[in-house]
Amino acid sequence: MSSAxxxxxxxxxxxxxxxxxxxxxxxxxxxxxxLSKRPRLPSRNWMIFISVVSSITYLYVDDRxxxxxxxQEYIDxxxxxxxxxxxxxxxxxxxKVFACKWPGDDEYDRSMKYxxxxxxxxxxxxxxxxxxxxxxxxxxxxxxxxxxxKERRREEAGIATPSTSMALPGHPQSPExxxxxxxxxxxxxxxxxxxxxxxxxxxxGWTEDLAIxxxxxxxxxALEDDGVFDEPELPETMHADLGESDAPAPALxxxxxxxxxxPLQQMRQSAPLPPRTPAQTSSPPPFAAPVxxxxxxxxxxxxxxxxxxxxxxFFNVPMMIVDFFNERRKVxxxxxxxxxxxxxxTRDMHGSSLNVPLELQSxxxxxxxxxxxxxxxxxxxxxxRPEEIAKARANYYKELPAKITIARELARGVREPTKDETxxxxxxxxxxxxxxxxxxxxxxxxxEAWKFLKAGERxxxxxxxxxxxxxxxxxxxxxxxxxxxxxxx
Amino acid sequence: xxxxGGSSSAASSGPVNPAQIEMAVAELDMITDVFNRLVSSCxxxxxxxRYSEPDLNKGESVCVDRCVAKYFDVNKKVGERxxxxxxxxxxSGSFGGGH
Numbered sequence: 001m002s003s004a005x006x007x008x009x010x011x012x013x014x015x016x017x018x019x020x021x022x023x024x025x026x027x028x029x030x031x032x033x034x035l036s037k038r039p040r041l042p043s044r045n046w047m048i049f050i051s052v053v054s055s056i057t058y059l060y061v062d063d064r065x066x067x068x069x070x071x072q073e074y075i076d077x078x079x080x081x082x083x084x085x086x087x088x089x090x091x092x093x094x095x096k097v098f099a100c101k102w103p104g105d106d107e108y109d110r111s112m113k114y115x116x117x118x119x120x121x122x123x124x125x126x127x128x129x130x131x132x133x134x135x136x137x138x139x140x141x142x143x144x145x146x147x148x149x150k151e152r153r154r155e156e157a158g159i160a161t162p163s164t165s166m167a168l169p170g171h172p173q174s175p176e177x178x179x180x181x182x183x184x185x186x187x188x189x190x191x192x193x194x195x196x197x198x199x200x201x202x203x204x205g206w207t208e209d210l211a212i213x214x215x216x217x218x219x220x221x222a223l224e225d226d227g228v229f230d231e232p233e234l235p236e237t238m239h240a241d242l243g244e245s246d247a248p249a250p251a252l253x254x255x256x257x258x259x260x261x262x263p264l265q266q267m268r269q270s271a272p273l274p275p276r277t278p279a280q281t282s283s284p285p286p287f288a289a290p291v292x293x294x295x296x297x298x299x300x301x302x303x304x305x306x307x308x309x310x311x312x313x314f315f316n317v318p319m320m321i322v323d324f325f326n327e328r329r330k331v332x333x334x335x336x337x338x339x340x341x342x343x344x345x346t347r348d349m350h351g352s353s354l355n356v357p358l359e360l361q362s363x364x365x366x367x368x369x370x371x372x373x374x375x376x377x378x379x380x381x382x383x384x385r386p387e388e389i390a391k392a393r394a395n396y397y398k399e400l401p402a403k404i405t406i407a408r409e410l411a412r413g414v415r416e417p418t419k420d421e422t423x424x425x426x427x428x429x430x431x432x433x434x435x436x437x438x439x440x441x442x443x444x445x446x447x448e449a450w451k452f453l454k455a456g457e458r459x460x461x462x463x464x465x466x467x468x469x470x471x472x473x474x475x476x477x478x479x480x481x482x483x484x485x486x487x488x489x
Numbered sequence: 490x491x492x493x494g495g496s497s498s499a500a501s502s503g504p505v506n507p508a509q510i511e512m513a514v515a516e517l518d519m520i521t522d523v524f525n526r527l528v529s530s531c532x533x534x535x536x537x538x539r540y541s542e543p544d545l546n547k548g549e550s551v552c553v554d555r556c557v558a559k560y561f562d563v564n565k566k567v568g569e570r571x572x573x574x575x576x577x578x579x580x581s582g583s584f585g586g587g588h
Contacts, residue, residue: 081547082546082547082548082551083546083547083548084546084547085542085544085545085546085547086544086545086546086547086550087544088544088545090550092547092550092551092554124551125548127546127547127548127550127551128551129551129554129555
């Protein structure tokens with residue numbers, strides 16, 4: 001008994017008293033079994049989970065940290081430019097930014113968002129003012145540019161309608177001063193699709209003649225003879241009621257006593273209408289001879305080409321995921337481009353392989369091939385856009401006669417409207433005409449733009465552009481604070 | 490620049506019309522109010538309080554330009570929106586359209 005009763009009390013406790021951390025924790029209330037266990041790795045499944053989650057998190061966090069560092073590095077390089085003095089009547093350097101809708105995309109401001117996220121912060125830090133122009137539809141930018149250039153040509157030829165711009169202090173600027181400010185500024189073009197539209201607009205502006213063309217009127221005339229709205233038996237001719245398509249008059253004018261909440265609204269009402277309408281209401285003097293396009297165009301402000309890819313479609317999702325974890329690449333590209341514009345080192349643009357210097361020559365490489373490898377990301381369905389438009393058109397014209405007959409029956413009182421029709425009145429004939437014109441206009445513009453924007457189409461060039469267009473290049477060998485080279489501040 | 494809207498009515502008639510004067514005074518008050526708010530808002534946002542030199546530097550100039558442009562834009566839009574809302578309320582016969 002005595003032997004069974006005598007388990008040496010020392011064996012219940014360890015041979016030596018607990019030391020170190022275990023001793024410190026012994027009286028804290030931590031369960032003793034925890035202190036004597038050996039630490040173990042978690043199970044295999046937990047290991048897999050932890051390693052996967054932590055590596056993905058690390059990739060994300062590290063990428064964003066590097067993005068911030070890169071952005072801050074470029075901001076620090078240009079920050080000193082914003083701390084210089086500016087006289088109160090001087091204007092800062094102003095650049096124009098063009099971004100267009102990617103072919104095949106439904107969103108029209110992806111390129112502009114790229115600009116705002118990756119390129120703009122450097123401009124803000126360098127105190128360079130910018131004007132944003134977004135091409136909301138395909139071909140809109142080319143149209144806008146061509147019109148602007150024609151306005152300028154009209155001014156120079158002396159047949160311009162004078163615009164009503166307010167005379168601000170420091171602002172009766174002569175055209176030469178305006179041109180000089182433009183040349184000091186610059187143009188930013190985001191993406192190859194925008195580049196195509198820009199060059200197209202440039203060439204059109206300097207090639208077309210200067211007659212003021214109201215496209216809506218032309219289209220209306222073309223559609224009138226189309227016979228869609230004609231009636232089969234009755235010989236009445238319905239006059240196209242087109243005055244209504246361009247103006248729901250602003251609600252402000254029709255109210256008896258408008259409450260003015262802001263003095264700026266009132267100014268807008270009483271100030272003369274924008275310069276477009278005087279051109280329409282006063283008949284423009286017929287030109288004795290149409291002004292021919294000039295042989296030489298003036299020097300254009302230098303261009304900054306920003307490469308841009310928009311990944312669309314289901315099969316691009318893996319690349320989108322890779323991009324998500326690699327934003328630092330886009331930040332660096334955008335910041336480098338912005339820095340190049342701020343430092344303002346330029347070179348001539350080479351459009352034809354005749355004057356490409358030897359070191360740049362490789363089979364047919366010109367500046368017009370900017371970003372051509374990203375053309376394969378144009379949506380593949382965009383190549384079939386004309387067929388899509390034709391199909392939509394056929395569909396629309398198939399369903400149109402039914403709607404016209406309903407509208408006419410209701411308008412002439414041939415029959416009473418049904419309950420559904422009183423609840424949701426069907427479109428009247430005037431509305432149908434307006435809708436048709438809107439759709440035709442949109443389809444035609446789209447078709448026009450497709451011819452130039454589709455993948456594989458080269459950027460247009462004109463011999464007159466030789467030597468007048470220049471590009472911003474990456475400054476080579478310039479350190480921080482080295483500003484002698486072409487410093488335009 | 491601000492006088493475009495109001496000056497046309499004030500300068501036309503010879504014998505002064507008290508109603509027109511009232512309108513002109515009200516408009517001037519509104520404009521001054523807008524101007525004061527604009528100045529205080531953009532000054533607070535754009536111009537740092539550490540005055541190291543008398544002239545504005547480029548960063549501040551650009552900031553002030555854009556601040557003023559945005560302010561005018563928003564002011565106009567809000568005014569138009571209030572006006573259409575007020576017009577709708579007037580037409581439907583109920584004032585202070587709730588929402």
